Amino acid sequence: MPDSAAALPVYLDCDTGIGDAMAIAYLLASEHAALLGIGTVSGNTSAAGAARNTLDLLALAGRDDIPVAVGEHDFLTRAFHGGATRVHGDNGIGGVVLPESPRHPVAESAPEMLVRLAHENAGQLRVIAIGPLTNLAIALRLDPTIADLVADVTIMGGAAMVPGNVTPVAEANVHNDPDAAAAVLEAAWPVTLVPLDTTMQSLLDTDDRDRLLASTRPVAHAIGEMLDTYFDFYVQVFGRRVSVLHDPLAAAVALGDLELDSAPIVHVEIDTTNGPGRGQTVSDLRGRFRGHPPTERARTRLVLSVAEPFAPKLMAALLTA
Amino acid sequence: MPDSAAALPVYLDCDTGIGDAMAIAYLLASEHAALLGIGTVSGNTSAAGAARNTLDLLALAGRDDIPVAVGEHDFLTRAFHGGATRVHGDNGIGGVVLPESPRHPVAESAPEMLVRLAHENAGQLRVIAIGPLTNLAIALRLDPTIADLVADVTIMGGAAMVPGNVTPVAEANVHNDPDAAAAVLEAAWPVTLVPLDTTMQSLLDTDDRDRLLASTRPVAHAIGEMLDTYFDFYVQVFGRRVSVLHDPLAAAVALGDLELDSAPIVHVEIDTTNGPGRGQTVSDLRGRFRGHPPTERARTRLVLSVAEPFAPKLMAALLTA
Secondary structure, three states: OOOOOOOEEEEEEEOOOHHHHHHHHHHHHOOOEEEEEEEEOOOOOOHHHHHHHHHHHHHHOOOOOOOEEEOOOOOOOOOOOOOOHHHHOOOOOOOOOOOOOOOOOOOOOHHHHHHHHHHHOOOOOEEEEOOOOHHHHHHHHHOOOHHHHOOEEEEEOOOOOOOOOOOOOOOHHHHHOHHHHHHHHHOOOOEEEEOHHHHOOOEEEHHHHHHHHHOOOHHHHHHHHHHHHHHHHHHHHHOOOEEEOHHHHHHHHHOOOOOEEEOOEEOEEEOOOOOOOOOOEEEOOOOHHHOOOOOOOOOEEEOOEEOOOOHHHHHHHHOOO | OOOOOOOEEEEEEEOOOHHHHHHHHHHHHOOOEEEEEEEEOOOOOOHHHHHHHHHHHHHHOOOOOOOEEEOOOOOOOOOOOOOOHHHHOOOOOOOOOOOOOOOOOOOOOHHHHHHHHHHHOOOOOEEEEOOOOHHHHHHHHHOOOHHHHOOEEEEEOOOOOOOOOOOOOOOHHHHHOHHHHHHHHHOOOOEEEEOHHHHOOOEEEHHHHHHHHOOOOHHHHHHHHHHHHHHHHHHHHHOOOEEEOHHHHHHHHHOOOOOEEEOOEEOEEEOOOOOOOOOOEEEOOOOHHHOOOOOOOOOEEEOOEEOOOOHHHHHHHHOOO
C-alpha cells in the first residue's frame, strides 16, 4: 500500500488486457504511485470489458478504493471491431475467470475523470496510458488546459527502430487510433513514449509463470494463469513460451523506477494516412551518431532502451501485489 | 579488365554522384563484372550531368568502350528540382573537374538500353540500380517481358530498421521516386535491396582518402578528391570526417563479392502516400526472432548486414581501377 504523502498521483488509462493487468499489479505494489483513478478504453478488449476486468482485479487485490471509469468504446475515426482475442483471449485476460467484484464503474467517463484529476492535482498528476489514446484525445477536447496541468504523460506505444506488432511498422495501441495518438503527441504536455524497441527486450518465461502460480497471493496467481494465453501467442513471435512486458515496463518508466539507457528527446510524428505506414510513430533518429542534438521540433522523450533488466523487478512486484 | 567469358553481364543505372563514382570504379576493377552499359537518371545530379560525369570517369579509367545512355530527367509523378548539392557538390562529384571526355551519350535512352541488354543477354543480365528507380520503371512500361529476362536486380535503397537519410524513415533513392520503386518491387524479377541498414556500417575515413590521393592512378586520385566534399557532409551525420559506401556496397553485393550476414526474403512495400512515411521501404521483419519464415508475400531479399568489412575490399578495388 503506497504512502500517499510520498507517492506520485497517477491516472492510469488502460484496456485490460494481460499486460495491463501486470501494469496495474505493478502500480498497486509500488510505493511510488498513488493510483487515483483508472480509465478504460477499447483495445485488447472493449472499454466496458476492460473496466470489468479492472474492477475484478482491484477486488482481488483488496483495492476497492480505486475508482474505475469507462471510456471511449470507439476510436476517433473508426468503430471498435472487437479486441485482440488471439493475443489476450476472449475476455481480454486470457479467459481467466476472476471472482466478480460487486463494484461498478463510476458515473463519470474516463476522459472526464482525467480532466477532474488533472485539475485536482494541478502540476502533479502523472498520466500513464497503456491502451489506445482515444480517452486522452477526448479529454484534451473536453478541456485543452489539461495539457498544462498534467505533470507528464507516459505512453506504451509505437515502434522506432524495430518492427511493429500489427503491421510491419505499427504497434497496436497507436495503430488502433492514430488520430488520437497524433493529438496526444501534439499537445503541450511532456510525453514519454515507451515503444516496442524497449518493451520487446524484457520477457517473462515459464519459470516466472511457475513462480506466480505457486504464489498464495490471488493477484499473482491470477496473472500466472493469464500468462498461459499470452505464452501461446508469443510462441508465434519468439518460437518459445515467453511474454513481453509492454505495459508494466511503461508503468515502471513513468514512476522513474528504471534507469534509462537511451532515451533521446526527438520529433515523433504519427502516420495518419491510410497507406502502409498508418499508425507508425515516425521518429526522427537521424541524429543518433551525435547523441541526438536538440532540434526545433524535438519534444517527445523516446525510450529506446533501459539500463537494467526489468523482469526481476516486475516479478518482485507481482509477487507482493 | 574483366574476362568477359567468366564475367557477369551488368547494366548499371546510376546518378553519378560520388558514391556512384566509387561503384563504377569498383565494377571496372572487378573480374566478375562485364559492364555492358550504364544508364543515368536524375538524383544526386541531373540525368544529363550524371552522364557527363560517367563519361569523364570512364575516359579517366581508359574504358571508352562502355556506352552511356541518358535516362529520365524527371521522376514518375514529380519534376526533378535539382540534385543533392549539399552532399555531392554542384556537379555531383564534389566539384572535382575531370578532363572532359570527347565521347557523348548514345542515342538510345537508358530505359531503351536496359530493354535491349535484357533481350541480348536473356536470363543473364544483372541490373544494378544505385539511383532513383525511374529508368527501371520506364523500362518495365516499355517492355514488361524484361521482368522475366533479367537475372536479378540489386538496388541501393531504402531503410528497414535504421533511420532514413532524407526523412526520418526514407532513404534518398526511394524517396526521390517512390512510385518507380513500387513498380520495380512489384515486377516479377528477383530483387535484392541493399538498404541503409547495411550501407551505413561501412565507412572510408581520412586515412583511406590520403591513400587514394597518393595514388598515381587517375580514377583513384579523382575519387580521393571527391571524398573531401562527401566528408564535409558526413561530419553532420557522424561527427567526424568519414564517407558511407552506399553505392559500391550494392555493386559488391550484386556481384556476390560479399558474404552476407542477414539477408532474409521478406515483403517490402513502398509508401507512396503523401504522409510522413512517403518513400519508406515498409519491410515486414516481424519474423526476425524465428529466422524470417517464408510468407506468401515475401519476395524481396533485404540485405540487413554483411559478414565482412567492405572498406578494405573497396580500397583495394579503387587503387587498381
